[in-house]
Amino acid sequence: xxxxxFDKATRIYPGADSxxxxxxxxxxxxxxxxxxxxxxxxxxxxSLRMLAGLEEVNEGKIxxxxxxxxxxxxxxxxxxMVFQNYALYPHMTVADNMGFALKIAGVDKSEIRRRVEEAAxxxxxxxxxxxxPKALSGGQRQRVAMGRAIVRSPQVFLMDEPLSNLDxxxxxxxxxxxxxxxxxxxxxxxxxxxxxxxxxxxxxxIALLKDGILQQVASPREMYDKPANVFVAGFIGSPAxxxxxxxxxxxxxxxxxxxxxxxxxxxxxxxxxxVVGVRPEDVEVRTDNDGLEIEVDVxxxxxxxxxxxxxxVSKDIHLEGSDEEGERPFIAxxxxxxxxxxxxxxxxxxxxxxxxxxxxxxxxxLI
Amino acid sequence: xTTSNPSVPPPAVEKKQAPKGPRKLTKAEIRxxxxxxxxxxxxxxxxxxxxxxxxxxxxFGLLVTSIRxxxxxxxxxxxxxxxxxxxxxxxxxxxxxxxxxxxxxxxVNTVVITIPAVVIPITIALLAAYAFxxxxxxxxxxxxxAVFALQIVPLQVTLIPLLSIYVDVGxxxxxxxxWLSHSIFxxxxxxxxxxxxxxxxxxxxxxxxxxxxxxxxxxxxxxxxPLLVPAIAAFTVFQFLxxxxxxxxxxxxxxxxxxxxPLTVRLAELSGSRGQDWxxxxxxxxxxxxxxxxxxxxxxxxxxxxxxxxxVKG
Numbered sequence: 001x002x003x004x005x006f007d008k009a010t011r012i013y014p015g016a017d018s019x020x021x022x023x024x025x026x027x028x029x030x031x032x033x034x035x036x037x038x039x040x041x042x043x044x045x046x047s048l049r050m051l052a053g054l055e056e057v058n059e060g061k062i063x064x065x066x067x068x069x070x071x072x073x074x075x076x077x078x079x080x081m082v083f084q085n086y087a088l089y090p091h092m093t094v095a096d097n098m099g100f101a102l103k104i105a106g107v108d109k110s111e112i113r114r115r116v117e118e119a120a121x122x123x124x125x126x127x128x129x130x131x132x133p134k135a136l137s138g139g140q141r142q143r144v145a146m147g148r149a150i151v152r153s154p155q156v157f158l159m160d161e162p163l164s165n166l167d168x169x170x171x172x173x174x175x176x177x178x179x180x181x182x183x184x185x186x187x188x189x190x191x192x193x194x195x196x197x198x199x200x201x202x203x204x205x206i207a208l209l210k211d212g213i214l215q216q217v218a219s220p221r222e223m224y225d226k227p228a229n230v231f232v233a234g235f236i237g238s239p240a241x242x243x244x245x246x247x248x249x250x251x252x253x254x255x256x257x258x259x260x261x262x263x264x265x266x267x268x269x270x271x272x273x274x275v276v277g278v279r280p281e282d283v284e285v286r287t288d289n290d291g292l293e294i295e296v297d298v299x300x301x302x303x304x305x306x307x308x309x310x311x312x313v314s315k316d317i318h319l320e321g322s323d324e325e326g327e328r329p330f331i332a333x334x335x336x337x338x339x340x341x342x343x344x345x346x347x348x349x350x351x352x353x354x355x356x357x358x359x360x361x362x363x364x365x366l367i
Numbered sequence: 368x369t370t371s372n373p374s375v376p377p378p379a380v381e382k383k384q385a386p387k388g389p390r391k392l393t394k395a396e397i398r399x400x401x402x403x404x405x406x407x408x409x410x411x412x413x414x415x416x417x418x419x420x421x422x423x424x425x426x427f428g429l430l431v432t433s434i435r436x437x438x439x440x441x442x443x444x445x446x447x448x449x450x451x452x453x454x455x456x457x458x459x460x461x462x463x464x465x466x467x468x469x470x471x472x473x474x475v476n477t478v479v480i481t482i483p484a485v486v487i488p489i490t491i492a493l494l495a496a497y498a499f500x501x502x503x504x505x506x507x508x509x510x511x512x513a514v515f516a517l518q519i520v521p522l523q524v525t526l527i528p529l530l531s532i533y534v535d536v537g538x539x540x541x542x543x544x545x546w547l548s549h550s551i552f553x554x555x556x557x558x559x560x561x562x563x564x565x566x567x568x569x570x571x572x573x574x575x576x577x578x579x580x581x582x583x584x585x586x587x588x589x590x591x592x593p594l595l596v597p598a599i600a601a602f603t604v605f606q607f608l609x610x611x612x613x614x615x616x617x618x619x620x621x622x623x624x625x626x627x628x629p630l631t632v633r634l635a636e637l638s639g640s641r642g643q644d645w646x647x648x649x650x651x652x653x654x655x656x657x658x659x660x661x662x663x664x665x666x667x668x669x670x671x672x673x674x675x676x677x678x679v680k681g
Contacts, residue, residue, distance in 0.1 A: 054574050075580040087575035091593040100589075101579035148579075158578075 002065035002155040004028040004051065004188055009070075010059035011046050011212075020046045022212040023060065028205075031186045033179065034217075035203030037193055039235070043212035044192045045160055051190060052158050053077050064155055080149035081158040085165065086141050088133040088148075094120075095129040098147045119150045122181070139170050146178070150185070157182070157189040163198065175202060196236050200224070208232050230320065230363040233277045233356055239307060239331045241277045243320035244292075245360060248272055253357065256292030256314070258349045262357050266366040270359050274366065275320055277356035280307060283332035283348045285340070291349030292317070294330055296340050306339045308332045313345060426656075432649040433458055440646045458650035465647075470633065470654060477611060477629040477655075479542060480621075484549035484610045485603055491550070492557030493599070497587050499558065500565040501573055511562070517555040525551075526619050533620065542627050544620035549610050557602060564598040565591060604666040611659050630655045 005028070011021040021043040028034045036044040049055035051062055053074035061070045069077045080101070088097050096103075098119060099112040107115075120126045123143040133141055142162060149157055162178070163171045179202045182189050193199055199206045200220045207217040208231075216228040227233035233241045246253050246260075248267055253260045253274050260276065267274065284291075285308075294310035309329040312318075319328040332348050340346050357366040405411060431445045436455050439447075462470045498504075499511050529551075533544045568591060576590045592599075614631040621627045634655055637648050 052574075052578055054577065074574075074577045075582065079578065081575065081578045083571040083575060085569060085571055087569065087571035089572065089576075089590060100576075100581075104580045104585060148575075152579075 002188060003030050003063075004156055004190065005063040006047070006051075006060070007063065008060035009047070009050055009057050009062050011043070011050055011055055012058045018212070019058075020212050021050065024214055026207055026214065026217055028188060028190065031188055033182050033189045033191065033202060033204045035191045035193060035199040035206045036209060037196060037199040037206055038209035040194055042209040044194075044209050047209070048158050048160055048190055048192045051156070052079055052081050078154050079156045079158055080152045080154040082145045082149050082160065082162045084161040086145040088141060088144055090133055093130050093132055094125060094136070094144050097133065097144055098151045101148070101152045115151050119147045122150065123147050138166055139174065142166060142174065146181075153187070155188065157187050159189065159191045161193055163193070178202065197238065200236070208235060226365070227277075227356065228365055230275055230277070230358045233358065234320070237279060239280050241279050241356070242283070242330050243275055243277045244312075244317055244330075245273050245320060246276050246317065248274055255349055256347065257289075258291045260350070260355060260357070261352050262355070262367055266357065270366060271361060273360040275358040275360055275363070276350075277358065278350035279354065280331040280333045282351045282354035284351055285332060285334055286347040286349060289347055291347040294332070294346050294348055296342055296344050296346060297329060299339055299342060301336065301339070304336050305333050306336050308334055308340060308346070310346070429649050429652055433653050437646045440649070458647055459654070462647050462650045462654060470630065470651060472626075473628065473630045473633040474654065476627055477631070480545050480617070480629050481607060481610045483542075483546045485606045487546060488550040488553035488557050488606065489599060489602060492554055492561050493592075493595070495558045496561035496565050497583075497591065499562045501586070502583070514555055514558050518559070522552050522616070530619060540624045540627065542621075545617055545627070548616050548620055549613070552616070553606055553609075557606070560602060561595070561598060564595055568594055600666055604662060607662055608659050
């Protein structure tokens with residue numbers, strides 16, 4: 001068990017102009033489950049591979065416990081990694097796959113057998129120990145890859161999108177299993193995924209990256225309630241948060257006809273416009289013609305709830321992320337038994353406690 | 368031999384998947400199915416049989432000739448054997464044990480030449496291919512292109528320079544000349560081929576081994592080598608046949624020294640300088656042919672798959 005610390009770790013690929021991972025600073029506590037998440041190409045896998053020793057660190061340092069591992073080779077770092085394609089050795093049986101690292105470490109045969117069987121028991125792999133990987137299903141292969149990591153009882157588990165090759169149902173199941181297994185073993189884990197749902201459900205904390213730059217590290221709850229900037233706000237949550245650019249006037253920021261409860265001090269540095277964010281479930285549909293007028297385009301019925309997809313009637317207001325390919329819809333969650341009709345005009349405004357406001361230029365959070 | 372039979376996997380996979388309902392076939396599988404239907408049509412089968420017969424007739428004729436008495440060989444064609452069957456092992460006796468021919472010694476020479484001439488290049492090429500595939504070093508790509516480009520140098524060009532080098536360093540007249548020459552000529556293609564096979568092995572497999580604590584030596588022997596068995600087998604067959612049947616290199620470097628000259632050199636002499644022995648040619652040829660034939664039959668599935676595997680990607 002150990003802590004992990006990225007200390008301004010930077011990776012610049014040869015021939016690239018900008019760093020793939022730029023001055024990454026994260027402290028990971030002992031036994032913590034940290035999820036690295038972000039869109040593809042954001043540097044999350046690179047960060048993980050830097051920690052594994054598979055990728056060179058050009059600047060900064062990486063610590064595991066109180067050891068500086070920046071220039072150590074993977075075998076000297078005492079980390080175990082689960083790969084996206086599992087990377088099982090095709091010519092070895094499941095037992096040999098799981099025991100390979102121990103065999104290299106010179107652990108004695110009966111001890112290897114004991115630890116492999118122990119791990120197999122945890123993962124329900126006992127009947128398959130003598131099989132080759134090609135005779136296993138996708139889920140079983142995934143468990144073997146997990147087993148290979150568990151058997152070593154390393155300082156840190158590294159997982160690189162281990163669920164992305166499973167079908168949807170199995171993925172949800174395995175997600176819970178991995179999370180509970182990690183809590184049970186108490187091994188510090190760094191987990192990479194592009195799926196924000198996985199990140200929210202599994203991690204003690206989430207680190208969100210974009211273009212190699214760390215956007216925010218926080219617990220899933222904090223990430224959801226207090227996103228540090230516009231990007232985090234748009235990335236976390238499904239359906240995504242509504243982000244509107246609204247003008248700041250003398251009275252403050254206005255959301256349609258409704259004046260938003262944002263303090264003058266916060267608005268002082270914001271310029272002439274602010275980006276206001278409101279999650280679909282924090283939208284109130286009003287009947288008193290107060291708020292932002294929306295024309296309903298599509299209704300998605302989910303039973304208990306329904307999602308209303310609409311567009312602002314006023315042509316001056318656009319949702320962030322709209323471009324030539326089309327306007328982003330405004331999304332509101334409404335009571336499933338009281339759904340507006342298609343084409344109807346409704347008035348929406350955010351519940352006062354759940355308004356997010358961001359600087360138009362920098363994207364940084366105001367309140 | 369530890370890996371699966373090449374013809375088995377596709378149907379096996381389909382059988383396993385069947386209970387889960389139909390699934391989309393991969394490109395490779397579609398191509399395999401198409402090829403299978405085309406190749407199993409009656410026409411294709413018919414043509415294949417005709418070709419097989421046409422191709423086998425000369426070999427069969429050689430076999431028949433080799434068991435006919437000297438007078439018959441010199442007076443009539445082998446096909447007359449069917450109307451006038453005769454059988455004798457005198458030719459084989461003369462070829463193998465006769466004092467003037469001494470095929471047995473040459474046979475041993477060929478074996479002594481062939482085995483190191485196969486083992487040396489394959490060993491070196493595997494190591495080189497590993498370095499080219501998995502070790503980062505300066506000038507790697509340039510060096511690889513250089514090695515690749517060596518394939519276009521015709522080996523005839525190198526014969527005289529090599530011979531003079533061998534004479535200078537005092538190797539002339541030993542087996543080393545032939546071993547080294549065959550190794551030199553085989554290496555560019557071998558390195559290129561093994562490099563391609565190694566590149567086809569997923570990178571994450573090597574990375575997993577590195578994280579598991581394996582160094583280069585262990586990765587090479589424990590992870591990559593077992594996966595390369597088909598490629599190694601294919602190239603072994605290839606190189607074995609080439610060296611065994613080689614006349615040019617052997618004649619140039621070992622032709623003048625009877626105690627290191629291989630079968631092929633002796634075989635050429637049978638019909639050439641000592642023309643009076645030409646009735647022994649068929650028996651001699653058959654002796655020379657039997658080992659490669661056995662090797663080919665034994666290794667042909669690797670041979671065929673090995674050559675195809677690099678070129679067709681799924």
